[in-house]
Amino acid sequence: MARAVVYENIRRAGTLLASSALALPLMAMVAPGARAEGMPQLDFGNPYVIGQVVWGAGIFLVLYLLLSRSALPKVEKVLSLRRQTIETDLGIAHKAKTRADEAVAELHTARRNALAEAQANVDKVVEEARLAAARQTEEMNARLAAEIHDAETRIAQARGTALASVREISTTTAETLIHQLSGIAAPADFVTAKVGSAAAARGL
Numbered sequence: 001m002a003r004a005v006v007y008e009n010i011r012r013a014g015t016l017l018a019s020s021a022l023a024l025p026l027m028a029m030v031a032p033g034a035r036a037e038g039m040p041q042l043d044f045g046n047p048y049v050i051g052q053v054v055w056g057a058g059i060f061l062v063l064y065l066l067l068s069r070s071a072l073p074k075v076e077k078v079l080s081l082r083r084q085t086i087e088t089d090l091g092i093a094h095k096a097k098t099r100a101d102e103a104v105a106e107l108h109t110a111r112r113n114a115l116a117e118a119q120a121n122v123d124k125v126v127e128e129a130r131l132a133a134a135r136q137t138e139e140m141n142a143r144l145a146a147e148i149h150d151a152e153t154r155i156a157q158a159r160g161t162a163l164a165s166v167r168e169i170s171t172t173t174a175e176t177l178i179h180q181l182s183g184i185a186a187p188a189d190f191v192t193a194k195v196g197s198a199a200a201a202r203g204l
Helices: 002-030 047-182 188-201
Strands: none
Touching: none
16 A cells, blocks of 8 residues: 555656646747846756757656656556565465464363363272272171171080080089099989089079
């Protein structure tokens, strides 16, 4: 846009100068005897000055026509092409930046999703491990309780068997001692009852 304004100013200045150059010979024709004091280049009464003005105006017009018809349009075309190229490159750059921003946004979204999924998997594994540990603990407690119950049952049976054996041994020993000491065989029912009473008193 700025280059077009400069080109337009150049064109207007050329038109103004051309008009001025054409006006000088007309002024010389209107006032051939006029002369500015101290300025011989404006002495239009001198034919050399008029010739120089005419030739200068003609050369300027030729140069102006060449520039306005040939050089300046080419310059304007080059500037226009350059402007279009810059605008195209800027558009491509903006599109590339937009795609890059979208790719970065997608990358951040994918990263957040991956982190969330990984955290969910970790939480799931931890929960499964906790449940498995709880189940194993319950199974182990149940097995230990069953083993303890079995052990207590066996101990009770063994204790009962041992107590029965102790009473039997005690009864036999008491009968033997009574026979050896007194020479009399004590009644078995009497000895068994006394041994049972003694065992009950001691909690056996």
